[in-house]
Amino acid sequence: MEYKTETSGEKGYILLHGDLDSEASGEALRRAFNDLFEQGKRTIVLNLDDVRIINSYGIGKILMCYKRLKAEEGVLMVRPLQGFVRETFELLMLDRLLPVEENAQ
Amino acid sequence: MSSSVAPPAILFVGSDEELASHAAVMDNLGRFGLRRSLLRRESLKSSDFGSELAGVHAVVFLASKNSERVITEFLDLKERIPDRPVIVVTSRGVAEGGVLLVKAGAYEAIVEPCAAADIAKSVLKAVQHARQGSLNREWSRFISSERIEMSFKSRDIGFCKVPLDIADRLFEAGLLDSSGKLRLTVAFQEAVVNAHDHGNLELDSSWREDVDLEGIDAFTRIKIERLTNPSFAEREIWVSLTFDGQELRITITDEGSGCPKSVREAPLPESPLELSSGRGIFLMRWGADQVLFNDIGNQVTLIKRVNRTSEQRLWQ
Numbered sequence: 001m002e003y004k005t006e007t008s009g010e011k012g013y014i015l016l017h018g019d020l021d022s023e024a025s026g027e028a029l030r031r032a033f034n035d036l037f038e039q040g041k042r043t044i045v046l047n048l049d050d051v052r053i054i055n056s057y058g059i060g061k062i063l064m065c066y067k068r069l070k071a072e073e074g075v076l077m078v079r080p081l082q083g084f085v086r087e088t089f090e091l092l093m094l095d096r097l098l099p100v101e102e103n104a105q
Numbered sequence: 106m107s108s109s110v111a112p113p114a115i116l117f118v119g120s121d122e123e124l125a126s127h128a129a130v131m132d133n134l135g136r137f138g139l140r141r142s143l144l145r146r147e148s149l150k151s152s153d154f155g156s157e158l159a160g161v162h163a164v165v166f167l168a169s170k171n172s173e174r175v176i177t178e179f180l181d182l183k184e185r186i187p188d189r190p191v192i193v194v195t196s197r198g199v200a201e202g203g204v205l206l207v208k209a210g211a212y213e214a215i216v217e218p219c220a221a222a223d224i225a226k227s228v229l230k231a232v233q234h235a236r237q238g239s240l241n242r243e244w245s246r247f248i249s250s251e252r253i254e255m256s257f258k259s260r261d262i263g264f265c266k267v268p269l270d271i272a273d274r275l276f277e278a279g280l281l282d283s284s285g286k287l288r289l290t291v292a293f294q295e296a297v298v299n300a301h302d303h304g305n306l307e308l309d310s311s312w313r314e315d316v317d318l319e320g321i322d323a324f325t326r327i328k329i330e331r332l333t334n335p336s337f338a339e340r341e342i343w344v345s346l347t348f349d350g351q352e353l354r355i356t357i358t359d360e361g362s363g364c365p366k367s368v369r370e371a372p373l374p375e376s377p378l379e380l381s382s383g384r385g386i387f388l389m390r391w392g393a394d395q396v397l398f399n400d401i402g403n404q405v406t407l408i409k410r411v412n413r414t415s416e417q418r419l420w421q
Contacts, residue, residue: 052287056298064322092388
């Protein structure tokens with residue numbers, strides 16, 4: 001799992017590339033999140049366009065990010081979801097929890 | 106059948122004085138979480154080596170700064186241990202030698218000055234890569250097998266991903282669509298993860314709520330500890346696959362005390378946050394047509410039917 005972080009104003013962006021289905025990839029997400037969180041970003045957007053598969057490891061880490069932000073009155077968002085990731089989010093109701101950032105970054 | 110791998114060898118290259126300091130580095134490696142099995146003593150002697158440490162853990166010292174000589178010795182070492190990655194630690198004076206050795210097949214080259222922690226990290230990375238490769242090779246046998254049974258120890262899957270090549274094969278044969286392939290793959294991963302994390306390692310999902318300032322939860326911390334504890338790490342997981350052209354059956358068995366019935370049969374809650382445990386089981390039910398547990402709950406069978414005229418989702 002590769003990741004890239006970017007900032008734009010008050011928002012931080014995490015771009016993930018690969019499969020979010022193992023402890024190792026969950027760890028990559030955690031590191032990316034920490035990078036932005038420690039910079040003071042409290043609105044963080046996940047871009048999962050290049051994530052092919054996600055399972056409970058990845059979902060668990062996403063929920064961890066959600067809770068850490070929520071504890072600081074922040075928000076975790078996602079870029080519009082597609083494919084298998086969107087199906088998984090809908091199955092586990094994550095689409096109800098994480099708002100979608102529709103506007104282009 | 107096990108997927109354990111031999112540890113990498115570490116080739117130190119430098120002058121006699123530089124090599125003397127490496128003995129201290131080797132002593133320190135044990136402090137960085139490398140399991141004893143990775144540092145078992147073995148001898149990689151060669152009469153041509155300038156410094157020989159007979160009996161030192163999988164380490165070879167080479168007192169030479171001549172690049173050609175270094176490459177020759179490296180290739181000789183690779184011939185003697187073809188299945189093991191070789192990590193090269195070079196002094197600044199032979200940094201180019203390190204680059205050449207990576208091109209010649211070394212796993213990684215580390216240039217001095219470096220700490221024992223850098224070498225330890227490289228060793229762990231090499232072991233994880235080797236384990237993943239070993240698992241991938243075993244799973245690839247599914248291409249021609251109608252029935253396969255295998256087992257592996259918890260320490261061997263640790264933090265590796267478990268592939269499911271047969272889902273790709275069914276997709277290529279047109280028996281599964283892309284979504285079905287991914288759902289089946291996830292269902293299988295979840296079953297193995299459950300067997301590994303909750304079965305053999307006895308990890309409790311509620312520990313994920315205990316998160317430290319760096320975002321590392323107690324579940325992950327305790328998992329790492331238990332993977333180095335033989336009483337947990339040596340436990341086995343057995344996987345059995347059969348495919349008769351229409352029905353794929355995958356049975357995963359662990360050595361744990363079993364998943365409680367209340368978790369296995371829990372309905373989907375109203376909010377995703379209430380689902381601190383049991384997500385894996387929902388993903389299994391989503392990816393397979395049937396999910397069957399034995400009475401104890403330490404064995405699960407995933408059934409996926411690929412005959413398009415009789416696809417029917419059954420909940421069990």
